[in-house]
Amino acid sequence: MNRTAAVVGVPWRRPPLITNPWLRRGLFIGVPLYLFVAFGTLEINWARVAAGMPRALEFLGALASPDFVSRGDQIIDGVLESLTMTVVATFLGFLLSVPIALGAARNLAPAPVYLFCRAIIAISRSFQEIIIAILLVAMLGFGPLAGVATLAFASIGFIAKLAAEEIEAMDPRPLEAIRATGGSWLQRVHWAVQPQVLPRVAGITLYRLDINFRESAIIGIVGAGGIGATLNTAFDRYEFDTAAAILLVIIVIVLAAEYASGWLRGRLR
Amino acid sequence: MPVRQQGERLIWQRRDRRGALLHWAWMFGFAVVLLASWQVISERTLWDFVLDAPAQGADLVSRMFPPDFAYLNALWRPLWDTINMATLGTLIALVLAVPLAFLAARNTTPRFPLVRPLALLIIVTSRSINSLIWALLLVLILGPGVLAGVIAIALRSVGFIGKLLYEAIEEIDRRPVEAITATGATAAQLRVYGVVPQVMPAFAGISVYRWDINIREATILGLVGAGGLGLELMASVNTLAWGRVATLFLLILGTVLISEWISAKLRAAVT
Numbered sequence: 340m341n342r343t344a345a346v347v348g349v350p351w352r353r354p355p356l357i358t359n360p361w362l363r364r365g366l367f368i369g370v371p372l373y374l375f376v377a378f379g380t381l382e383i384n385w386a387r388v389a390a391g392m393p394r395a396l397e398f399l400g401a402l403a404s405p406d407f408v409s410r411g412d413q414i415i416d417g418v419l420e421s422l423t424m425t426v427v428a429t430f431l432g433f434l435l436s437v438p439i440a441l442g443a444a445r446n447l448a449p450a451p452v453y454l455f456c457r458a459i460i461a462i463s464r465s466f467q468e469i470i471i472a473i474l475l476v477a478m479l480g481f482g483p484l485a486g487v488a489t490l491a492f493a494s495i496g497f498i499a500k501l502a503a504e505e506i507e508a509m510d511p512r513p514l515e516a517i518r519a520t521g522g523s524w525l526q527r528v529h530w531a532v533q534p535q536v537l538p539r540v541a542g543i544t545l546y547r548l549d550i551n552f553r554e555s556a557i558i559g560i561v562g563a564g565g566i567g568a569t570l571n572t573a574f575d576r577y578e579f580d581t582a583a584a585i586l587l588v589i590i591v592i593v594l595a596a597e598y599a600s601g602w603l604r605g606r607l608r
Numbered sequence: 609m610p611v612r613q614q615g616e617r618l619i620w621q622r623r624d625r626r627g628a629l630l631h632w633a634w635m636f637g638f639a640v641v642l643l644a645s646w647q648v649i650s651e652r653t654l655w656d657f658v659l660d661a662p663a664q665g666a667d668l669v670s671r672m673f674p675p676d677f678a679y680l681n682a683l684w685r686p687l688w689d690t691i692n693m694a695t696l697g698t699l700i701a702l703v704l705a706v707p708l709a710f711l712a713a714r715n716t717t718p719r720f721p722l723v724r725p726l727a728l729l730i731i732v733t734s735r736s737i738n739s740l741i742w743a744l745l746l747v748l749i750l751g752p753g754v755l756a757g758v759i760a761i762a763l764r765s766v767g768f769i770g771k772l773l774y775e776a777i778e779e780i781d782r783r784p785v786e787a788i789t790a791t792g793a794t795a796a797q798l799r800v801y802g803v804v805p806q807v808m809p810a811f812a813g814i815s816v817y818r819w820d821i822n823i824r825e826a827t828i829l830g831l832v833g834a835g836g837l838g839l840e841l842m843a844s845v846n847t848l849a850w851g852r853v854a855t856l857f858l859l860i861l862g863t864v865l866i867s868e869w870i871s872a873k874l875r876a877a878v879t
Contacts, residue, residue: 377692387751423645480657483649593736
């Protein structure tokens with residue numbers, strides 16, 4: 340009653356986005372203050388920015404007329420290297436993820452194994468590919484092998500985590516049925532877990548294949564092979580037309596991989 | 609159910625003949641691709657160097673410990689730059705992505721040919737190129753520094769935010785929009801009162817999520833000259849100052865974990 344009385348005759352106003360008035364006012368003052376301070380410390384060298392404008396135009400021109408030919412061999416070589424790195428690394432990542440995912444599933448593994456496997460996943464997820472690549476390049480030397488190792492390691496965190504979640508969410512009844520027949524742990528995994536989980540894990544792996552290709556295009560910047568190295572060289576030489584060609588190739592492959600992996604995942608379901 | 613006959617008995621099988629053949633054909637094809645790929649990589653690897661990797665790794669670890677904590681004092685300014693790159697980049701991306709998402713969503717795009725495909729093209733291009741590659745390009749154009757990093761982050765985030773936001777717009781409940789149409793509202797009023805309130809929670813969630821990813825990415829943009837912690841990382845790696853590298857890794861890890869925590873809290877608050 341009281342609420343109706345309070346509203347009658349008062350023009351409607353839009354409810355505020357943030358209901359807490361103190362938070363709302365705080366943001367109202369805090370955000371401009373932060374922006375002011377942040378922009379103040381940007382230290383933009385406007386002369387350098389102005390000097391770079393012709394280069395921006397040059398790059399836009401290069402995008403309109405990319406040069407696939409004069410460094411064609413290197414582009415093909417880089418793309419080939421990226422694709423092979425992606426395939427091998429995803430496969431290795433999958434192989435390594437299987438035991439870790441089984442160990443990281445609460446319904447299959449005892450507590451110490453569970454914690455150990457979850458720790459591996461957490462480490463793999465918290466560092467970015469390029470940071471792992473720096474370390475592995477220092478260990479394994481320049482070249483695609485360091486890239487493969489990087490992507491495989493990064494894939495563990497992704498595939499094993501999602502696969503472990505699938506295992507934890509599966510139907511427990513087949514597991515019990517196999518246990519009732521006297522099946523060993525391996526038999527339980529093979530006949531109860533694998534048929535339920537494998538299609539989804541295959542989907543997750545395909546998704547990771549797609550991500551690994553994207554990442555393979557950048558870890559070359561720190562020497563881990565792939566198209567990123569070619570791109571970095573092209574930029575270093577100010578060969579914008581070649582760089583534009585490489586960027587277009589990357590965009591096309593990324594889109595193709597995204598659609599292909601989406602299509603395959605759709606069929607797996 | 610596929611079965612196999614053995615004398616008098618029928619034995620259960622997982623696949624029938626055709627299924628089994630198809631299965632093995634797929635496996636064989638995959639093995640060929642895998643081995644061919646491995647061949648390419650193996651040819652380009654100096655195996656002598658790899659055999660030495662355990663020793664190199666042990667050496668690296670021994671050089672990283674103890675981390676050089678005195679170096680932390682030189683890192684607060686790069687850390688501030690990193691946070692700024694991520695935050696300002698996200699804000700710029702938001703300003704650009706909102707109109708883009710409205711142009712790309714099937715139910716709010718203006719009835720004008722080519723607008724929607726063009727908006728989708730911008731979103732796709734921005735999404736396919738990693739922010740590190742954008743930074744590589746922008747450092748050449750704008751010169752090394754934080755500005756290149758801010759814009760690289762913004763260019764990459766526009767596609768991400770735009771895509772998720774236009775999908776959220778396409779999934780809204782049509783009824784409030786129809787109700788507001790029935791009151792005779794203009795197109796702009798329709799969007800402000802019908803669409804925006806429905807996508808606001810999704811919008812806030814997406815922005816915070818992207819901010820979190822951007823903090824992560826901003827820590828490494830300096831590798832190509834775009835300022836922040838990455839610049840210090842590159843300098844330390846190039847001078848083989850592994851104690852400093854270890855300090856940087858710890859700082860980056862801490863920053864990433866804190867931003868992830870903030871983002872998770874904020875997302876839980878809006879949804």
